[in-house]
Amino acid sequence: MAAPKPLIRPEDITICESTQQMISKARRDGVELFFDRAAEMKPCPIGADSACCKHCSMGPCRMNPSDPYRKVGVCGASIDTISARNFGRMVAAGTAAHTDHGMAMLELFRGVIEGTITDFQIKDHLKLHEVAASLDIETNGRAIEEVARDVYRELEKTYTQVEGEIPLVKRVPAKTLETWRREGIVPRGAMREIMEMMHRTAIGVDQDYENLAKQISRTALADGWGGSMVSTDISDILFGTPAPVEISVDLGVLKEDQVNIIVHGHEPSLLESMMVSTAAPSLQAMAREAGAKGINLVGMCCSGLEVLSRHGIPHAGNFSSTEAALVTGAVDAMTVDIQCIKQDLHKVAGCYDTVFVTTNYRAKIEGALHIELDEHDPLKCTDEIVIKAIGRFKNRSQPIEIPRRVSRGVHGFSHEYIKYMLGGSFRGGYEPLNDNIINGRIRGVAGVVGCTNPRSKQDFSHVELVKELIKNDVLVVQTGCSQVALAKAGLTTPGAAAMAGPGLAEVCETVGIPPVLGLGACVDNSRILMAVAEMVKTGGLGDAIADLPVAGCAPEWMSEKAIAIGQYFVASGVYTVFGHTFPITRETKFEKLLFAGLERQGLGTWGFADSPQDMARLMLAHIDKKRRELGIDK
Ligand code: SF4
Ligand code: MSK
Incomplete structure (x- = not known):
């Protein structure tokens, strides 16, 4: 009989002390957790590099990631076709998840408007009016129900429209939208984009990785500026816009x-x-x-x-x-x-x-x-x-052991609230964000978001990366599980300003905010899109989202939703770093397109690093590059 494998120490699995304590308890209780299975199940190296295809029964076809052009699939598909198709399907799945979630919110909204659902109401009239105004819907002197009905009809097009442009592109900065139009990536409607993505990635359809990449961006944008944004807006209208x-x-x-x-x-x-x-x-x-x-x-x-x-x-x-x-x-x-x-x-x-x-x-x-x-x-x-x-x-019969740790923080920073706190505008007012970036107190803004993953130490990369960023005067905005990691680490309190660089600390202390701002769930990454759009519209930091000294990162990502989010940030113009794993074969044309080519088209670009220090280094280098291009740093 083989000797039992030594168990990984809980402190090597996670930096969350409560979770460490419970891993030890689960072991005593004989209960298997997903950490145990992650240790047991080794990922297939070919799959991890996205070098296999199972889109038809002539395969599955496996390429060699260390010699990617040596062979092609039975149908002749190249490594670039295979990995672009795999990436496209991940984006389609992630986009489907967010847009279906948004659709459920929209259906709830319709039920409330029609009076068939009475346990929920339109709670935030101001948000409804703001959403209506952003869609060019008249609000003056009109009843709330009438405005709501028009908002519903307009937003439904995000899903069902088969030609034209999704309604919320009205919020996209003009130069960014111009780039999308030139590249042919403005989404028509989410259902159409997801359907087309699935079709084009089937056996024998689109076999040009550059052409596939365009549909990948268009599908992802239908998530960020479509399904996710609709979900956030409607949830705010029905349940209230967050405030600190x-x-x-x-x-x-x-x-x-x-x-x-x-x-x-x-x-x-x-x-x-x-x-x-x-x-x-x-x-x-x-x-x-x-x-x-x-x-x-x-x-x-x-x-x-x-x-x-x-x-x-x-x-x-x-x-x-x-x-x-x-x-x-x-x-x-x-x-x-x-x-x-x-x-x-x-x-x-x-x-x-x-x-x-x-x-x-x-x-x-x-x-x-x-x-x-x-x-x-x-x-x-x-x-x-x-x-x-x-x-x-x-009838409790189980022994109870509750870890004693509780961290406190301040969360609930919607983009509307950030705007309000910073003087009613991202520029002008008493503590303007754009001006603080221009004068260098704030070096740039970083979105640190996304999942945790048992293949990397839970919370470690999130926390170390954010510490490094704020120490370098980068204001951090957060969503999803990353936000929880930082809250547990105590970095979402105004007192955490003491860990920030002198410029960021001064801004945080003056306004009374933490250096790390929690904006909500993973679907609320749309709030970050709105914040960067607002920064462009306010002026002084270029004409497109791609001009801003901003960067994003999902250090411990695991879900297909994260890939869709990453791609909509990249297509919107944001440099986006993913940590630990990336589903691509190195040294391929598709890799070069994602990690350099898209930027040359006026979009953002992907980055990858394995350690939080390297993630921070890449993000800071990008922020500094943008500052120099804007002429605000020599
Ligand atoms: Fe293989 Fe081509 Fe079928 Fe994919 S589509 S499994 S590469 S034959
Ligand atoms: S829950 S998608 S693990 S952020 Fe939104 Fe967390 Fe990632 Fe799920």
């Missing part, structure tokens, strides 16, 4: 003497309804009768970030900590909807008698309890889950 709010993050937000309910996923409607259910006096009384001091509602992943940003609901952790939360034994119910939900959560929940519930018809898990959220009667679902959670609390 003090928050608590980490597994220590779970409470031993309360009924703990975790909501994990991406669509905010479930958590908004859960907030109503958990506050209901009858259910609160039921919890007290069961011996609990109350009901503790907690978010995880991006659903959690939606309500953390809007309502300050505590957040237990990011993608890599969802199993760890269950290992505490303290979670009475975990509900999930769509995206980034590991199938094994159901199994891990079973090990601790936690009630685990899927709630969306698009995302069931074999064997798991399904209680569907019907937005026409959402409380029916969420009340039932609360009752089940109370039942589990009453």
Whole structure:
């Protein structure tokens, strides 16, 4: 019998001390986590370099990544065709995820307007008017419902339009849009772009990597300036635009003497309804009768970030900590909807008698309890889950171990709020962002976003990269699981300005903001697009997004959604660095196009690095290059 393999030390798996503690507990409990499987399952090197194709049954065809032009597929497809097609399908899948999420928000909005959905309302009239104005819809003297109806009709075109340009390109800076038009990459409608991407990547269709790259950009832009942006706008209209709010993050937000309910996923409607259910006096009384001091509602992943940003609901952790939360034994119910939900959560929940519930018809898990959220009667679902959670609390039989760590921070920085804080405009006013960039107090702006991934030490690259950036006077904006990593590390408090360079620290202290601004869920990267568009329109930093001293990074990415996001930032003009892995074969024409050629077309470009120090070095070099080109640094 082979000797058992030595286990990787928890501190080598993650820098999140709570998750380390729970990895140790899971091992004692004999419960397997995804970290264990990542260690066990070695990625296929050919697949990791995107050098294989299985688009037809003459294959699968495997190329040799170290000699990529030595052979071609049975049909003759070259390495460039194969990797461009693979990349295109990842972009199509990521775009489909965000646009389908946005479509669900739009359907909810339609139900509210038509009066068939009454448990949700139009909460943010100001945002509705701003969205309407950005779409050239008249608002003066018109009833809210009338404006909302026109906004709905216009935004629906983001999905269904078959020719022309998606409505929200009206927000794109003129020179950036001109480049897109010249390159033929302005999206028509998301459904059309995703469909065409899938068609063109099928056997025997588009076999020119440069031509494929155009459709890859067009599809990704239908996500960033389409589905994702619609989702953010409609969620703000229905649930309120975030404003800075003090928050608590980490597994220590779970409470031993309360009924703990975790909501994990991406669509905010479930958590908004859960907030109503958990506050209901009858259910609160039921919890007290069961011996609990109350009901503790907690978010995880991006659903959690939606309500953390809007309502300050505590957040237990990011993608890599969802199993760890269950290992505490303290979670009475975990509900999930769509995206980034590991199938094994159901199994891990079973090990601790936690009630685990899927709630969306698009995302069931074999064997798991399904209680569907019907937005026409959402409380029916969420009340039932609360009752089940109370039942589990009453009959708790598992030993409970809750890590004690809780970090605090300030989050909820929508782009509207950043604009307001910085003097009503990105330039002018009392602490203008653009002027602080021009005078050099702020060297540039970086978006650090995206997932965590068991193939790299959880949170490490996020935290080290952001520390390096702020130390060099780069203001950091964040979304998704990265934002949670930095919140846990305590860098989202105004006091973190002490870790920033002198210029950035001065700005942060004057305005009273942290050097790291959390903007929301991964779908809210659209807020970063809006912020960079606003910087261009304000003036003084060039005419296109590609002129700005800004850069983006997803240091620990794992989802196809991240590839779609990266590509829409690149196509919008942003230098975007990905960490640890990149699905491409080196020294190929397609690689050269993504990492240099797109920039020559007036778009942004991709970068790649394996360590956070190298990621920071690449981003700072790009920011400095842009500053020199703008003439604000000699
Ligand atoms: Fe092989 Fe071509 Fe079929 Fe891909 S499409 S599996 S390269 S034969
Ligand atoms: S949840 S896509 S792991 S950011 Fe939006 Fe986190 Fe990445 Fe999922």
